[in-house]
Amino acid sequence: MFRTTTILFVSTCIGFYACQSKQSAETKFQESLDTLSAVTVADTSEKTTGDVISSLPSPLEISSMIKESGADFSSSMLNPVNNTSKYTTYHMKAINLGVFGADLGYINIYNQNKSALEYIRSVKNLADELRVGQFFDFTTLARLAKNAENIDSLLYLTTSGFEKMDEFLKEKNRGNISALILTGAWLEGLYLATQVAKTKPNKELIERIGEQKISFQDLMKLLENFKSDQNIINVITSCGTLKNEFDKVEIEYKHGETSSSEVDGVLVVVDSGSSTVKIADEQLKNITNLTEELRNKLITEI
Amino acid sequence: MKATIKTNTIRLLLCLLTISLFPAIGIGQKSQTSTAVPSKDLYLKAFKVRSGVSFNQSGVTSVNEFAYVLSKGVSYVLTSSQAENPNVKMRMQLFDRNHKLLASNFDEGKKKFYSAIQYKCTTSGLHYLAFSCEGSGGAGEKTECKGEGILKFSN
Structure with a gap:
């Protein structure tokens, strides 16, 4: 009897403590979310932010290039989905929503439907916690993910969900969340590229890594718009060394003329101009190491 | 005269990503007159066009312009969808x-x-990427330039 009572008491205490801790964490998280609008409204140059965000390329292009290079799918490069529940603050949720989004793009490019389901779930969970989960119909996405023939529909619905989420965040003046999602996605794309280049280097992929200097500059401009958000200042600071290394990359442009022809009603345009990326082996090595360090920090630092 | 209306749209990801993180092909444009492109092209990004409601003297609405980083070696296909008004066509410029x-x-x-x-x-x-609408009406005629510029890619 005494033993049973003790167990019940201890269990109740643990349960109470757990609830308190959870409530405390949730309350803290909700409070942090509730302060976002003020942060964003105060210092966002909407025009500048819009210009920058619309200019950033999708990490999907890099994933496609990785596949074209002949590299095998590697799940070990991805952020493990069991990390999802570890993200308790809005900025970690946002960054890793972007990371998982980029991972999902990589998975989709390789038609890894089983993994896709797991990453869709993580995206949905983080989006829910950021109050933007209404843009992902998990039931439908899960059904589509079970059949490889549905991959196009699955991909479109996922994209559509992100687009609607973006619109919503814009309307609610939560642009700093969008910026953090974008940061996570961009960084994960760069991480995947550098990891593949490390083990299976090829000229095109290395050049694409060097070209990320352009996107990185835009990303930094975007983040600068939200400097009253301490979490974004921390991200900017963390990116400092990587930025210094990208600054050493040179991109040379050669002007040319365009010519065009009509093929089946489509205007096919050929440009004789070109760009060349100059990135030394040492720079590539440093960018690879710094990217890995920064990415691992952002997926694990709680 | 080239009137340029820079988009204020925060398009993440997203669109980012975003938004444009994922390839999507072929669905979701059912109510619009989207141009068919080879299925090997992967959906990259949609640029929402919300242009002026009046044609100028040339019969063209004001321009929506978007900046985007394109990558060497990638083949891009730019199409458009324009809803609601069959007498209006969308101009796309790169x-x-x-x-x-x-x-x-x-x-x-x-x-x-x-x-x-x-x-x-x-x-x-x-x-x-710049988008505007051209209609069959005369200067000052009211119209709606509402649609999307759709960017797809293949390596």
Whole structure:
């Protein structure tokens, strides 16, 4: 009897403590979310932010290039989905929503439907916690993910969900969340590229890594718009060394003329101009190491 | 006169990503007159066009312009969808980072619209995509230029 009572008491205490801790964490998280609008409204140059965000390329292009290079799918490069529940603050949720989004793009490019389901779930969970989960119909996405023939529909619905989420965040003046999602996605794309280049280097992929200097500059401009958000200042600071290394990359442009022809009603345009990326082996090595360090920090630092 | 309306849209990801993180093909444009492109092209990004409601003297609405980083070696296809008004066609123009015109889906000489622009990028960097609507009505006629510019890609 005494033993049973003790167990019940201890269990109740643990349960109470757990609830308190959870409530405390949730309350803290909700409070942090509730302060976002003020942060964003105060210092966002909407025009500048819009210009920058619309200019950033999708990490999907890099994933496609990785596949074209002949590299095998590697799940070990991805952020493990069991990390999802570890993200308790809005900025970690946002960054890793972007990371998982980029991972999902990589998975989709390789038609890894089983993994896709797991990453869709993580995206949905983080989006829910950021109050933007209404843009992902998990039931439908899960059904589509079970059949490889549905991959196009699955991909479109996922994209559509992100687009609607973006619109919503814009309307609610939560642009700093969008910026953090974008940061996570961009960084994960760069991480995947550098990891593949490390083990299976090829000229095109290395050049694409060097070209990320352009996107990185835009990303930094975007983040600068939200400097009253301490979490974004921390991200900017963390990116400092990587930025210094990208600054050493040179991109040379050669002007040319365009010519065009009509093929089946489509205007096919050929440009004789070109760009060349100059990135030394040492720079590539440093960018690879710094990217890995920064990415691992952002997926694990709680 | 080229009136340029820079988008204020925060398009993440997203669109980012975003938004454009994932390839999508073929669905979701059912209510619009989207141009068919080869299925190997992967959906990259949609640029929402919300242009002026009046044609100018040339019969063209004001321009929505977007900046986007294109990558060397990638083949891009730019199409458009324009809803609700069959008498309106969307003009699409692609400029390089110096705002030099690279391509337009409208041939001024032939007064002809092409259904899509296919551009094999040889110069990585910022590019500009501009969209406007052209209608059959005269100057000052009210219209709605509402649709999307759709960017797809293949390696």
